[in-house]
Amino acid sequence: MNIKTKATIPAINQPWPEQGGIYIGSRLIDGAVHHIVIADGGTTHDLEDQTAKAAQGAQFGEINGHSDWHAGDQEDVMLAYINAREHFEPTYYWSRSEHHGWPWAVGFEGGSTDGYRRHGEFRVRPFRSFPDSSL
Numbered sequence: 782m783n784i785k786t787k788a789t790i791p792a793i794n795q796p797w798p799e800q801g802g803i804y805i806g807s808r809l810i811d812g813a814v815h816h817i818v819i820a821d822g823g824t825t826h827d828l829e830d831q832t833a834k835a836a837q838g839a840q841f842g843e844i845n846g847h848s849d850w851h852a853g854d855q856e857d858v859m860l861a862y863i864n865a866r867e868h869f870e871p872t873y874y875w876s877r878s879e880h881h882g883w884p885w886a887v888g889f890e891g892g893s894t895d896g897y898r899r900h901g902e903f904r905v906r907p908f909r910s911f912p913d914s915s916l
Contacts (some may be wrong), residue, residue, distance in 0.1 A: 788916040794865050796821060800909065801845030805865045807913065808856055814913040817857050819906055820844045824870055828905040833884030836875030841907040850907035852877040855885045857908045862887050873903040 790804065791797045797804040802818040809815070820826040826844055828835075841850035853861065855878035861869065871890040878885045884899050 801847040815910045818909045830902040831905045836905045837877045839905045852905045853908035854878050858887045875903050875905050
């Protein structure tokens with residue numbers, strides 16, 4: 782008999798080596814629970830001085846054994862601010878989301894999301910998200 786055992790999910794803000802990074806929490810995506818991970822290694826994998834358009838199509842390649850890294854959605858970046866801000870520089874980070882045609886960035890110094898900064902060049906952090914059902 783082949784029984785699949787569910788993977789142990791670490792506490793929030795703890796390393797998850799099997800998933801290539803630090804677990805920052807879970808959220809619903811299309812009605813299903815997804816786990817969200819940021820690349821381990823602090824700011825090593827950040828893309829710097831990126832425009833909003835570049836952030837939307839950011840390519841990260843393979844990091845820590847995984848190649849499905851992407852710029853986080855608005856919800857991912859805000860979850861990172863809430864649960865793991867010490868792993869980020871105190872500056873703005875782009876998401877790949879837009880709100881009413883405006884790009885979405887989060888300031889990791891104070892959590893602001895000022896729309897007037899849409900023309901700036903900020904950092905982009907690699908995120909992974911995967912459904913709980915895949916574990």
